[in-house]
Each structure stands twice: as structure tokens, then as C-alpha cells.
Amino acid sequence: MPSRKFADGEVVMGRWPGSVLYYEVQVTSYDDVAHLYTVKYKDGTELALKESDIRSQSSFKHRKSQSSSSSPSRRSSSRSRSRSRSPGRPAKGRRRSASQSREHKEDKKKTIPESSIALPVFVLFKPSENNTKRYNGEPESTEKNATSCIILEQKLKPDVEIKRVLEQYSLRSRKDDKKKEEIYSEKKTFVAVKPIEKVSTKTKEMEFGGRIGTFMLILLLPATVFYLLLMCKQDDPSLLNLPPLPALESLWDWRVFGVIFLWFFLQAAFYLLPIGKVVEGLPLSSGRKLQYRINGFYAFILTAAAIGVLLYFEFELHYLYDHLMQFAVSAAAFSLALSIYLYVRSLKAPEEELAPGGNSGYFIYDFFTGHELNPRIGSFDLKYFCELRPGLIGWVVINLAMLLAEMKIHNLSVPSLSMILVNSFQLLYVVDALWNEEAVLTTMDITHDGFGFMLAFGDLVWVPFVYSLQAFYLVGHPTTITWPVAAAITVLNCIGYYIFRSANSQKNNFRRNPADPKLANLKFIPTATGKGLLVTGWWGFVRHPNYLGDIIMALAWSLPCGFNHILPYFYVIYFICLLVHREARDEHHCKQKYGLAWERYCQRVPYRIFPYIY
Numbered sequence: 153m154p155s156r157k158f159a160d161g162e163v164v165m166g167r168w169p170g171s172v173l174y175y176e177v178q179v180t181s182y183d184d185v186a187h188l189y190t191v192k193y194k195d196g197t198e199l200a201l202k203e204s205d206i207r208s209q210s211s212f213k214h215r216k217s218q219s220s221s222s223s224p225s226r227r228s229s230s231r232s233r234s235r236s237r238s239p240g241r242p243a244k245g246r247r248r249s250a251s252q253s254r255e256h257k258e259d260k261k262k263t264i265p266e267s268s269i270a271l272p273v274f275v276l277f278k279p280s281e282n283n284t285k286r287y288n289g290e291p292e293s294t295e296k297n298a299t300s301c302i303i304l305e306q307k308l309k310p311d312v313e314i315k316r317v318l319e320q321y322s323l324r325s326r327k328d329d330k331k332k333e334e335i336y337s338e339k340k341t342f343v344a345v346k347p348i349e350k351v352s353t354k355t356k357e358m359e360f361g362g363r364i365g366t367f368m369l370i371l372l373l374p375a376t377v378f379y380l381l382l383m384c385k386q387d388d389p390s391l392l393n394l395p396p397l398p399a400l401e402s403l404w405d406w407r408v409f410g411v412i413f414l415w416f417f418l419q420a421a422f423y424l425l426p427i428g429k430v431v432e433g434l435p436l437s438s439g440r441k442l443q444y445r446i447n448g449f450y451a452f453i454l455t456a457a458a459i460g461v462l463l464y465f466e467f468e469l470h471y472l473y474d475h476l477m478q479f480a481v482s483a484a485a486f487s488l489a490l491s492i493y494l495y496v497r498s499l500k501a502p503e504e505e506l507a508p509g510g511n512s513g514y515f516i517y518d519f520f521t522g523h524e525l526n527p528r529i530g531s532f533d534l535k536y537f538c539e540l541r542p543g544l545i546g547w548v549v550i551n552l553a554m555l556l557a558e559m560k561i562h563n564l565s566v567p568s569l570s571m572i573l574v575n576s577f578q579l580l581y582v583v584d585a586l587w588n589e590e591a592v593l594t595t596m597d598i599t600h601d602g603f604g605f606m607l608a609f610g611d612l613v614w615v616p617f618v619y620s621l622q623a624f625y626l627v628g629h630p631t632t633i634t635w636p637v638a639a640a641i642t643v644l645n646c647i648g649y650y651i652f653r654s655a656n657s658q659k660n661n662f663r664r665n666p667a668d669p670k671l672a673n674l675k676f677i678p679t680a681t682g683k684g685l686l687v688t689g690w691w692g693f694v695r696h697p698n699y700l701g702d703i704i705m706a707l708a709w710s711l712p713c714g715f716n717h718i719l720p721y722f723y724v725i726y727f728i729c730l731l732v733h734r735e736a737r738d739e740h741h742c743k744q745k746y747g748l749a750w751e752r753y754c755q756r757v758p759y760r761i762f763p764y765i766y
């Protein structure tokens with residue numbers, strides 16, 4: 153009969169079910185029959201754990217979280233101390249010191265509410281490869297995610313869902329029922345501490361088909377753009393009706409490259425304007441929060457004014473239509489140069505600033521997925537800038553150029569109804585993204601993916617030149633639609649937009665402030681990381697309602713082009729593939745982050761994107 157390893161009253165480290173997080177717990181009893189230890193957390197929660205989920209304290213190096221001290225001043229000093237411990241980086245030093253001192257002041261202003269219960273969270277650190285395996289045998293990327301520093305105010309409610317989850321995880325609340333009610337109605341502040349040891353962020357699980365897959369994508373993505381643009385110029389753009397390849401020298405024009413260059417730097421100048429609020433992003437794995445200026449919408453207005461001035465002076469915007477292929481080639485060259493710069497500079501970036509998914513050690517893979525998470529020049533965040541400005545605003549400008557080209561080529565006094573619909577729907581999408589710019593800070597692109605070829609090419613080439621394909625198609629292939637059809641397509645777009653916007657806002661607001669009174673009617677599953685998973689509202693309908701809305705809109709953008717060719721439907725077909733793949737990636741990350749809580753969520757919300765289908 154196996155003897156028990158831990159004695160009653162002993163303070164040990166207990167693993168939270170389904171995660172790699174360990175908390176300080178006290179052994180209260182041992183069940184000889186079930187071989188389970190009953191352990192008590194600092195907030196009084198009791199849990200039955202197997203011996204394999206318990207470690208001695210000596211297995212961990214830990215720093216006491218501020219919860220062990222209720223003194224706010226001690227808390228803030230400990231935070232700033234650990235920040236200053238990170239390796240000095242001359243280029244970023246200036247940025248950090250300015251923002252840090254601001255954060256530091258804000259920290260000092262914060263106080264822990266009397267009723268706060270803060271659990272000290274201990275994370276597995278990785279002194280060596282061997283130790284990691286000994287602890288849990290889980291992939292290193294899991295540990296990386298688990299070390300994220302989360303500061304979250306979570307108002308828990310005694311609702312059925314939470315009780316169910318507690319039962320599922322064999323959590324037992326405090327013995328005293330009265331006290332139990334208090335726990336779930338009081339405001340809790342969970343504060344996760346930073347790992348005291350630098351965690352290796354090496355990527356073990358490669359996505360996109362690994363090295364071969366990413367190599368192929370580096371060749372295939374530009375080839376696809378050129379194929380689509382060539383096809384669109386054909387009178388009969390059937391899939392098998394391959395166009396003759398243009399002469400190489402006809403693809404390059406320095407004047408066009410100059411325009412691309414100017415465009416990028418004009419948008420960069422708008423980004424740097426000191427207008428619009430400055431907000432903090434989500435905490436990085438180091439616990440630091442980067443600051444971002446929200447002025448994308450202003451940049452759009454300024455660009456619209458600049459285009460208006462050009463048109464007033466009779467600048468021929470359909471120049472863009474005439475040289476679209478050359479613009480795409482120049483933008484691709486620019487994005488390639490940017491990707492090389494990003495990769496070279498990432499080699500000097502400290503480990504903690506590398507992207508969780510782009511640090512495999514293989515050049516091609518890291519070059520494609522992006523090695524550095526948030527490359528910045530001073531306060532200029534390159535990834536955040538490229539995500540929404542040059543490409544997205546460029547897309548609208550290309551669409552407008554197509555509209556003008558259609559009017560000119562077909563001698564129209566007003567654009568066709570199809571062209572108006574395509575332009576309006578896509579304008580709404582871009583304006584929405586810029587108006588809600590802050591929401592991009594919680595997306596996978598910002599929080600997980602590094603900045604490399606994938607995003608540089610995607611943002612600067614794929615989005616403006618592939619997403620404008622319907623408008624480009626309509627110039628060469630006029631399509632007439634009736635008003636009732638136009639109305640039906642408009643309704644479809646509105647439905648898609650409504651789902652997309654409300655789902656994204658719901659999640660974004662919940663992540664930013666779970667205690668938001670507007671979200672009071674929503675239920676969520678608590679997770680060991682402190683973040684909750686919404687199980688009612690849009691996120692209780694399907695697991696990615698925002699993707700569903702986006703796909704519905706994509707269909708509405710293609711329908712005005714009629715059914716003569718599949719080319720204008722390329723976007724919706726590609727987009728479904730992209731979002732299905734993206735959804736699978738996200739699920740994988742969420743499973744690693746939330747463990748059993750994610751499984752519970754999946755049981756509760758069985759469909760991923762399309763209700764009753766997928």
C-alpha cells in the first residue's frame with residue numbers, strides 16, 4: 153500500500169486542474185481509499201488533488217506575490233524592481249523609461265480593495281530542458297502561455313454555471329455556506345506574478361506546415377496575387393484560361409515604387425501625429441504593457457482629405473487601375489524588404505520580446521511567422537501600424553480608383569449599382585476597423601503572432617490588392633443587378649456586420665473590463681488564469697461568432713459581381729479557408745491556456761463557426 157508523501161498541515165504547491173499553474177496550498181487531509189489529498193488555497197477554496205499534482209515548495213523558485221503583503225507600496229516597488237531587472241536595450245531604453253515611470257506612478261495610485269483576495273500564482277519555470285519534462289511533459293509553448301501576467305478584476309456570481317464548473321473540477325467551496333456566498337459576491341482581484349526566471353520561448357510546435365510549408369507559402373502567396381490580378385484583366389477569366397505572362401521589365405516602374413514609398417511614409421507621419429488617445433495593450437509575458445496611440449480614424453480622414461485635394465486638381469486616380477500590377481509588385485518588394493529588416497533586427501531582440509509562435513530557431517519558419525512580437529522604433533510600433541493603416545486605407549483608395557476607372561472606361565455618369573455596393577460595403581468594413589482600432593490590440597495578430605513576412609505581406613500586399621478584387625473585376629466585367637437583388641444583398645451584409653461587430657465588441661469589452669455593467673447579464677466560465685470564457689451572448693452561440701459575421705459579409709461582397717465567373721468569389725472561398733484554419737490555431741492556443749475550462753466551454757458551445765454545421 154503506497155504511503156502518503158505529504159503530511160497534514162504541510163504547505164506545498166498544488167496544480168490547478170487543466171493548467172500548468174501551481175498555487176501555494178496547505179494539505180488538510182488525505183483520503184486513504186481514493187488516494188486524494190484535500191488541499192486548501194489561500195482564499196479558502198478546497199480541492200481534492202492527486203499526489204502527482206502536488207509538488208514540494210523546494211521544486212519551485214518563487215517570489216511572493218504582492219498578495220502576501222497587503223501594502224500597495226510594497227507591491228508597486230516590487231513590480232518596478234523586476235522590470236528594471238530586464239536586460240538593458242539602448243534603443244528601447246528611452247521608450248521604456250518614459251512609459252515605466254508613468255506606469256509606476258499609476259501603480260502607486262492603485263490600492264487593493266479591502267475585500268480583495270489575491271492568490272499567489274506560481275508558474276513552472278524552466279531552469280533546463282530536463283526539468284520541464286520532469287514536471288509535466290507539456291510543450292514549452294504551454295508554459296510560455298501560462299506565464300502570462302494577468303491583472304484582472306473578476307466579479308464572480310453564484311450562478312449555476314460557476315457551480316457546475318466548480319463541480320466539474322471537484323472544487324469545494326468553503327465549508328461555511330455563508331462565507332461561500334460572500335466569496336462569489338465580493339470583488340476579487342487575481343494578480344498573477346511574473347516568472348522570476350526568464351522562460352525560454354522556443355517554439356516547438358510549428359504551424360503552416362513547418363519549414364516546408366512556410367517556404368512554399370513565401371513563394372505561393374505572391375504568385376497567387378499576380379495570378380489573380382492577371383486573370384482579372386482577362387475578358388474571360390475562367391480558371392483554366394491562363395493569361396500570357398507579362399514581360400518582366402513591364403512589371404517594374406520606379407515611379408510606382410516611389411508612390412508606394414511615399415504612401416507608407418505619409419501614413420507613418422499620420423500615425424505619429426499627437427492626436428487621439430493613448431491606450432495600453434494587454435500585458436506581455438513580462439508583465440509589461442505597451443502603449444498604443446489610437447488615431448487610425450483620423451489618419452483615414454486626413455487621407456480622404458488628401459485624395460479629395462488630388463481629385464480637385466484633376467489628378468487621374470485611375471492611374472492606379474492602369475498600373476495595378478506594377479503597384480502590387482512594388483508593394484511586394486517593399487514588404488519583402490521590410491520582412492528582411494524585421495528578421496535581422498529580431499536577432500538582437502531579447503528572448504522575452506520574441507513571439508511565442510515565431511521562435512523555432514529555423515530561419516525560414518521564423519522569417520515567415522515573425523520572430524519578434526512587437527518590433528518598435530522608439531514608440532513607433534511597426535506591426536500595429538501596418539495592421540490597419542497603409543494596407544487597409546490603401547484598399548479603400550484602390551476601390552475608389554476602380555470606381556472612377558469604371559465610370560471613365562464605360563462612359564458612365566454614375567457608377568454601376570454593383571460597384572456602389574462593393575465600394576460601400578468594404579468602406580464600412582474599413583471605417584469600422586479604424587473606428588474600433590483599439591479592438592485590434594486583443595487579436596491574435598497583436599498578442600501572439602510575431603511580425604514577419606506573413607503579416608508584412610498580408611497587410612501591405614494581400615489586403616489591398618486581393619481584397620479589392622471584386623471592384624477590379626467589375627471594371628472589366630460590368631454586371632447589372634436589380635434593385636431588389638441589391639436590397640437583399642445589403643440586408644445580408646448588414647446581418648453579417650451586426651454579428652461581426654457585436655461579437656467583437658462583446659469579447660473586447662469583457663476582456664478589458666469583465667465588471668462592465670453592460671455585460672452583467674452574460675455568464676462565463678472562470679479559468680485558472682483569472683480570465684473568464686463567455687458562455688452566453690454571441691460567444692455562447694458559436695465559438696467564433698465574429699468569424700461567422702465576417703464570412704457572411706464576404707459573401708455579400710462577392711454577390712454583386714454576379715455568377716459568370718468564380719474569380720470574384722475567390723475572396724469568400726479563401727476567407728472561409730483562412731478563418732477555419734485560424735479558428736483551429738486559436739482553439740489550440742486556448743486549449744493550452746485554459747485546459748479543462750476550455751474543454752468545458754467546447755462541450756457547452758459545440759459549434760466552432762457555423763451553427764449546426766461546423
Ligand code: NDP
Pocket residue numbers: 594595596597652656659662663683684685686687691695696698699702734738741742753
Ligand atoms: P478573435 O478576436 O476571435 O480572438 C480569439 C481570442 O478570443 C481567443 O484567443 C481568446 O483569447 C478569446 N476568446 C475565445 N473564446 C472566448 C470566450 N468564449 N470568451 C472570451 N474570450 C474568448 O481572434 P482574431 O484575431 O482571429 O479575429 C479578430 C477579428 O478579425 C475577427 O472578427 C476576424 O473575423 C477578423 N479577421 C479578419 C481578417 C481579414 O483578413 N479580414 C483576418 C483575420 C481576422 P484570450 O482568452 O487570450 O483573450
